[in-house]
Amino acid sequence: MIEQKTRSVPPRPSAMVESLRGLGYSTATALADIIDNSIAAGANNVSLGFVWDNKASSIFVLDNGRGMTEQELVSAMRLGGISPKESRHPSDLGRFGLGLKTASFSQGRCLTVASKTNAGLFCFRWDLDALADDEWSLYEGATLSGEGFLQRLNALPCGTLVLWEKLDRIVMAESSEQDFLDLMDVVERHLAMVFHRYLGASLTIRINEKPIKPWDPFLSEHPATWSSPAERINTPSGTIEVQCHVLPHKDRLDEKTYQTAAGPDGWTAQQGFYVYRNARLLVAGSWLGLGQGKMWAKEEAQKLARIRLDIPNSADDDWKIDIRKSVARPPPVVKSRLLRLAEDTRNRARRVFAHRGQIVRIGQAQELLQAWKVERSTSGLRYKIDEEHPAIKLVLEDAGHLGNSVRAMLRVIEETIPVQRIWLDTAEAHETPRTGFGGKPPAEIQNVLRVLFKDLVGKKGMSASLAKEYLRQTEPFQLWTDLIDELTEETLNEVAS
Ligand SMILES: Nc1ncnc2c1ncn2[C@@H]1O[C@H](COP(=O)(O)OP(=O)(O)OP(=O)(O)O)[C@@H](O)[C@H]1O
Ligand SMILES: [Mg+2]
Secondary structure, eight states: OOOOOOOOOOOOOHHHHHHHSSOOOOOOHHHHHHHHHHHHTTTTTTEEEEEETTTEEEEEEOSSSOOHHHHHHHHSSTTTSTTTTOOEEEEEOOOOSSSHHHHOOOOOOOEEEEETTEEEEEEEEEGGGGOOOOOOOOOEEHHHHHHHHHHHHHSSSHHHEEEEEEOOTSSSSTHHHHHHHHHHHHHHHHHHHTHHHHHTTTTTETTTTTTOOOOOOOOOTTTOOOEEEOEEETTTTTEEEEOOOOOOOOGOOOOOHHHHHOOOTTTTTOEEEEEETTTTEEEEEOOOOOOOSOOOOOGGGTTTTTEEEEOOGGGTTTTTTOOOHHHHOHHHHHHHHHHHHHHHHHHHHHHHTTTTTTTOOOOOOOOOOOOOEEETTEEEEEEEEOSSSSSHHHHHOOOGGGGGHHHHHHHHHHHHHHHHHHHHHHHHHSSSSOOTTTOHHHHHHHHHHHHHHHHHTTTTOOOHHHHHHHHHHHHTGGHHHHHHOOOHHHHHSOOOO
């Protein structure tokens, strides 16, 4: 056998680590990565500290998890301490054996980790400024300024403290304390979202002593939220679960709920799939590259669609999970199923958006008598008034010599619908204009209803109850069934002919 010549070419530590700093973490995503480790270590209490001291500011994460022995801690500090190929406990949130280091280095140049178990408290530190060109030397113990933080860990029976100092990516020359506080808010909102399922159950995260409240992307408790049954899909790498939601229209929410439900990046940006891995949110709103013909973009009309998608950590490879735990791509085996579910949810969301939350709900077999219909032809779309709509039909039947004039009037209305205007106003206001008597006083709606009711009974010879039934299926009165219920025989006498 020919002996292959090899040379040992280890990476240059200082250069290597500098490159790893550019993986693209934000402070919030980096902290989420640290908290992943706390959760995986069984912690139910995590305290974050943002300590402002100009250039000497620091951030720490303290958990009451099971902690690490000296040997485990040294191994945890090693880059690539565990291979991504190793199978993990189903509840483990880690994969690459890198997060602790890469997340920390992305924000600061000095990382101290102290951990306490029955075997005692141990502390090690990476300092990028002291990293030699040819050696990975890990320091023992904390910095002088870091010493003070160890007290907090010492007060616990077991747990881990991660401390970031020399925050060169957070505190720049012109940074102020206010910037630091603003960053704390951003982090709070992000963690409230990423860990909302833990925060609602087994975990407390405090940020400078204040507990973080979970943010539920689906407004699951709200009666006007539409949710599909959860669907389980078996794939070769594990079972995934999907549940589709359409959130209530703005008109159905109070101002505060509407603002909060928007999420950290706003309504339009937060539509789409919410991908969870072991109940931890990886992707907060994305159409995952799905689409018919071309990839779906995030548009206003679909902003109320949010779909929960749960994947197990056995599927990491299939879903191409990245080190930052911020990307997940559906494997081909599930794409068509997800596409179908998403398509349906997007359509529902579009309807809720367009009808301002007033989803048409009449008996299943009955069709709604609409006032407008859409005509499609090779030259495009046209909106036409439907002459079968009772309010129009009644007039036309009774029009006599005015028939042609009424038809001419309807044509003029059809040909001058302010389509462009409606389109621009919708885009600007992020809402469709009001229709269907939305926001009008009941008296005004009642007046119109009574006239129609009288005509249906008087001219069409319907019984009062049949006329009411008919109105319930007629746009836009299907939205006002309580006012229809109030119509009686007496109403007929009250309405002036
Ligand atoms: N707070 C903690 N408590 C207990 N053990 C921890 C803690 N943080 C890290 N560890 C240990 O250190 C190891 C390395 O952590 P690190 O975040 O670098 O990688 P990982 O979590 O294994 O994978 P990933 O790169 O996907 O995050 C973990 O697997 C875990 O065993
Ligand atoms: Mg990790």
